[in-house]
Amino acid sequence: MTDAPQLWMRRETRPHERRAPITPKDARRLVAAGVPVTVEDCPQRVFPLSAYLAAGCRSAAPDAWTGAPRGTVVVGLKELPDEPAELVHRHVMFGHAYKGQPGAARLLERFARGGGELLDLEELTDDLGRRLAAFGYWAGYAGAALAVLHARGRLTSPVAPTTRAALDASLERAPDDPEFRALVLGALGRCGRGACDALTAAGVDPVRWDLAETRRLDRPALLAHGLLVNAVLSTAPATPFLTPRDLDAPHRRLATICDVTCDVGSECDMLPIYDAVTSWERPVRRLLDAPPLDLIALDNLPSLLPDEASVDFSAALLPQLLALAHGHDGPASPWGRCAARFHTALLTDIDRTSGRTGRD
Numbered sequence: 001m002t003d004a005p006q007l008w009m010r011r012e013t014r015p016h017e018r019r020a021p022i023t024p025k026d027a028r029r030l031v032a033a034g035v036p037v038t039v040e041d042c043p044q045r046v047f048p049l050s051a052y053l054a055a056g057c058r059s060a061a062p063d064a065w066t067g068a069p070r071g072t073v074v075v076g077l078k079e080l081p082d083e084p085a086e087l088v089h090r091h092v093m094f095g096h097a098y099k100g101q102p103g104a105a106r107l108l109e110r111f112a113r114g115g116g117e118l119l120d121l122e123e124l125t126d127d128l129g130r131r132l133a134a135f136g137y138w139a140g141y142a143g144a145a146l147a148v149l150h151a152r153g154r155l156t157s158p159v160a161p162t163t164r165a166a167l168d169a170s171l172e173r174a175p176d177d178p179e180f181r182a183l184v185l186g187a188l189g190r191c192g193r194g195a196c197d198a199l200t201a202a203g204v205d206p207v208r209w210d211l212a213e214t215r216r217l218d219r220p221a222l223l224a225h226g227l228l229v230n231a232v233l234s235t236a237p238a239t240p241f242l243t244p245r246d247l248d249a250p251h252r253r254l255a256t257i258c259d260v261t262c263d264v265g266s267e268c269d270m271l272p273i274y275d276a277v278t279s280w281e282r283p284v285r286r287l288l289d290a291p292p293l294d295l296i297a298l299d300n301l302p303s304l305l306p307d308e309a310s311v312d313f314s315a316a317l318l319p320q321l322l323a324l325a326h327g328h329d330g331p332a333s334p335w336g337r338c339a340a341r342f343h344t345a346l347l348t349d350i351d352r353t354s355g356r357t358g359r360d
């Protein structure tokens with residue numbers, strides 16, 4: 001029992017990031033299963049360090065993982081700090097390192113230099129390729145909620161982390177709220193289901209479109225909805241749902257879009273009608289004036305509901321962490337596939353002598 005490698009939950013570097021990949025409740029289950037868990041202090045984390053200590057975890061100072069024993073598995077969500085230049089551990093995290101994203105090559109180089117391994121959570125899939133741990137539901141919930149609040153003239157900025165209870169209270173319908181029809185694209189997916197549930201909580205019965213309904217896209221019908229939530233997962237270039245020209249249609253009722261997918265700039269973008277995401281400080285951007293069309297495109301929506309998002313994610317990740325800690329990381333396992341993807345990226349994406357990406 002005691003030789004399971006230590007899991008080390010690091011602090012998150014982004015100041016707004018309050019989520020945690022492991023909740024205190026799930027940390028307790030890991031410890032009970034013989035997996036030592038160390039938790040770094042992270043003042044903005046939604047769960048206090050004391051709750052992890054009560055669960056049997058050890059504590060560590062922020063970024064102390066850099067000095068952890070080599071066999072340690074470091075668990076986090078988003079970016080690592082810029083140092084050290086050599087990464088010697090196995091890191092479970094969202095690396096955003098396989099699609100030529102900014103910083104991708106540098107991150108891979110750091111692993112290459114140190115001999116560590118990136119186990120990217122986006123690559124953690126079952127035998128059918130379905131993601132095993134994802135934040136989608138609460139992303140969709142938060143995105144659709146913001147869109148409704150904006151459409152009702154009640155969205156204040158900056159937006160900030162909240163709870164589902166507080167969000168639901170703000171979604172309660174007032175007698176003078178405007179009526180509009182809402183459409184969710186990708187309604188059967190994780191984000192789409194969350195979006196539909198938020199709309200329902202707001203007293204709006206959403207129209208739900210998924211693959212079957214968009215195969216022959218009825219664009220006039222799409223534009224007849226006042227509010228649109230795009231929550232599709234696109235994996236290959238396809239005909240966009242909307243282009244700038246479609247927005248000039250005289251029958252357009254569409255006034256608020258929340259693009260949960262946020263594929264802006266990618267060749268898979270199904271809503272190439274804008275060129276930059278929005279921010280917590282300015283969540284809404286006006287795309288057109290007459291009639292108005294406003295866009296919400298936040299790429300970190302689950303961070304707005306850090307408690308709910310963490311609880312959901314951690315519950316999905318727990319069995320996988322138990323498997324990893326108990327050595328179930330062979331080539332045919334989910335972690336084995338993550339490792340294989342990483343080693344392929346090392347071979348194909350980095351020209352180690354020049355330190356440039358293969359895509360340059």
Ligand SMILES: NC(=O)c1ccc[n+]([C@@H]2O[C@H](COP(=O)([O-])OP(=O)(O)OC[C@H]3O[C@@H](n4cnc5c(N)ncnc54)[C@H](O)[C@@H]3O)[C@@H](O)[C@H]2O)c1
Binds near residue numbers: 192
């Ligand atoms: N903005 C954020 O903060 C945030 C957070 C999490 C996920 N996301 C993104 O949201 C997207 C959806 O993620 P998910 O976890 O819900 O994926 P998912 O795989 O659970 O669901 C995607 C859904 O889209 C549907 N779909 C795919 N192509 C379609 C099309 N052409 N027409 C209609 N429906 C289509 C699929 O059938 C599926 O039901 C991803 O791109 C993901 O990266 C964004």
